[in-house]
Amino acid sequence: MNRKQFLRGNKTEYRPPWAIDEDRFTELCNRCSDCFSACKENIIEKGRGGFPQINFQQGECLFCGDCVEQCQTGALQKSRYEADAAPWMLKVQVSDKCLNFTGVVCRSCGDRCAERAIRFRPQIGGKQKLQLDYEMCTGCGACIAPCPVQAVKLIPVSESWLSEQESLLEVCA
Ligand code: SF4
Ligand code: SF4
Ligand code: SF4
Known part of the structure; x- marks a missing residue:
């Protein structure tokens, strides 16, 4: 996973779980917001440029995978990760x-x-x-x-x- 996707200046930004490398992510993500509405915890919100990011002040990630299921573009992809691997480091x-x-x-x-x-x-x-x-x-x-x-x-x-x-x-x- 590309560390640059999270660190911008002093601010830490987090993509949804199972996000692909940042460069490809911003190419593939069409900012459809489907992952936002899929998240029962309501922790995915619109970030810089309209791309999704996690706000942990709203709650925690349950690793339920509902966001990934809704992503049709491949910006979030479980298949890029080992079956038992954590969805982010x-x-x-x-x-x-x-x-x-x-x-x-x-x-x-x-x-x-x-x-x-x-x-x-x-x-x-x-x-x-x-x-x-x-x-x-x-x-x-x-x-x-x-x-x-x-x-x-x-x-x-x-x-x-x-x-x-x-x-x-x-x-x-
Ligand atoms: S895995 Fe579940 S709880 Fe975590 S961000 Fe996706 S939808 Fe929300
Ligand atoms: S598992 Fe890690 S991130 Fe989750 S509550 Fe415990 S210390 Fe915090
Ligand atoms: S569902 Fe996929 S394409 Fe749509 S905003 Fe979320 S990450 Fe981007």
Whole structure:
């Protein structure tokens, strides 16, 4: 998957799941909006140039595939992915805006993570360390909207980047 499709300046934009490489995507996508209306979560919206993009502030991706089923142009294609492969290479990232950096205990993101990819380890003095489990993270985005300080986002990653990471990353000092 082409990382450029997601990163524009400081803003992260996300195409719908199972999107093909960005260059081909903008060639094939006719901006018909069929994937918008197919999404029961209402997380697909019109982005730059009228092309679809995911807004995780609206909810999470269920990976139901309804958007792909509706796409008639091949801009979204399951056949480009291995049968059991994730529909995108997105993993959670937590910035130093996280309230736990300031000593305020917050678990809002972890409470929404059904995969338990965000966990907390209690520390002496009532603080806690936030831990990210990249193996468990599916990139569903459920943890993004609940964060009161917008410290959570998804980043596009490669297989080689993933293999270099500790499987359990401690974020808060
Ligand atoms: S896979 Fe389902 S929930 Fe996810 S964007 Fe497509 S239609 Fe929406
Ligand atoms: S259904 Fe396919 S062609 Fe239509 S807007 Fe969505 S991605 Fe583009
Ligand atoms: S993106 Fe989904 S699986 Fe990953 S940490 Fe957030 S809620 Fe958990």
